[in-house]
Amino acid sequence: MEHFTPYSALLGGALIGLSASLLLLASGRIAGIAGILGGALSSPGEERSWRVLFLVGLIGGCLLVRTVSADAVTVSITASPFLLVLAGLLVGYGTRQANGCTSGHGVCGIARLSPRSIVATLTFMASGAATVFLMRHVLGA
Amino acid sequence: MQRRIVALCAGILFGAGLTISQMVNPQKVTDFLDFFGRWDPSLALVMGSALGVTLIFFRVILRRKNPLFAGEFQLPRGGRIDGRLIGGSALFGVGWGLAGYCPGPAVASLGYGLWQSVLFVVAMVVGMALWERQRQKVASAVPRYMS
Numbered sequence A: 001m002e003h004f005t006p007y008s009a010l011l012g013g014a015l016i017g018l019s020a021s022l023l024l025l026a027s028g029r030i031a032g033i034a035g036i037l038g039g040a041l042s043s044p045g046e047e048r049s050w051r052v053l054f055l056v057g058l059i060g061g062c063l064l065v066r067t068v069s070a071d072a073v074t075v076s077i078t079a080s081p082f083l084l085v086l087a088g089l090l091v092g093y094g095t096r097q098a099n100g101c102t103s104g105h106g107v108c109g110i111a112r113l114s115p116r117s118i119v120a121t122l123t124f125m126a127s128g129a130a131t132v133f134l135m136r137h138v139l140g141a
Numbered sequence B: 001m002q003r004r005i006v007a008l009c010a011g012i013l014f015g016a017g018l019t020i021s022q023m024v025n026p027q028k029v030t031d032f033l034d035f036f037g038r039w040d041p042s043l044a045l046v047m048g049s050a051l052g053v054t055l056i057f058f059r060v061i062l063r064r065k066n067p068l069f070a071g072e073f074q075l076p077r078g079g080r081i082d083g084r085l086i087g088g089s090a091l092f093g094v095g096w097g098l099a100g101y102c103p104g105p106a107v108a109s110l111g112y113g114l115w116q117s118v119l120f121v122v123a124m125v126v127g128m129a130l131w132e133r134q135r136q137k138v139a140s141a142v143p144r145y146m147s
Helices: A006-027 A033-042 A045-068 A081-097 A102-111 A115-138 B002-020 B026-033 B042-061 B083-099 B103-112 B115-146
Strands: none
Touching: A006 A102, A006 B002, A006 B042, A033 A045, A033 A081, A033 A102, A033 B103, A033 B115, A045 B002, A045 B103, A081 B083, A081 B103, A081 B115, A102 A115, A102 B042, A102 B103, A115 B026, A115 B083, B002 B103, B026 B042, B026 B083, B103 B115
16 A cells, blocks of 8 residues: 555545535535534434435445546455444544534634634544554554 | 435535545554654645635635525534533544544445444444433433532
8 A cells, every 4th residue: 555645635635625615505514424423313304314315425425436446445444343342432422522523623613713623623633643652652553 | 405415415525535535544544643653644635635625615605694505504603612622532532543433434434345344333323322321411410410
């Protein structure tokens, strides 16, 4: 695998920005995936259906790229089942407690220059980096 | 109806963006967070590029009175920078570093049909439900305590 992939990163990022802009322009909503997923589970009626469709699209967009592009990236997940469950619980609980994740705070919140989102993004970047440091360079996992 | 079509299209764009930028691959994410190892800056470019688009477009869009197909813009109310925000973000970051997945790429990666993504997404949904329960418990405990 190529290590640093600037062009695909810039192109993919632009698509994410366009997606968030489209959702805001047309529906007046923030494209925060944690919030959309949380709302899809707990909201009634129409509030649920658009969220479910967004999530279906999210998976569909991934399938689309894999179908049309021969050199779409292969994904290998090396974390153990125990770590995956622990990580999933923390990500789900933490993003709801903080009202946002990488997309809600990191992309949409910072775009609105929200101080809360800037603090949230710096915090999860820092604790994420500390976790990887501990796992790779201290525990050697 | 229009709002549903928009949501589906926005989802497809978002999922395509995450897949093209390889954020669906947890290794790319943990390599970004590994500032003291073989650092891979790709994720910074993904966020930077997305922000380049949203910083401009959000500004223009939010000058409008209303969105195209909905009554009003539903934006977060702002609020305080408090322990809930920082504590939640810190917990999220730990999980992000452990597995290399945040909510968007985790859901999109279901398109790869790997059992590991399914397991992660199920655990993430359970985590969200646990927060919801905790929040309701705290909310219902406050008035009783106050009275």
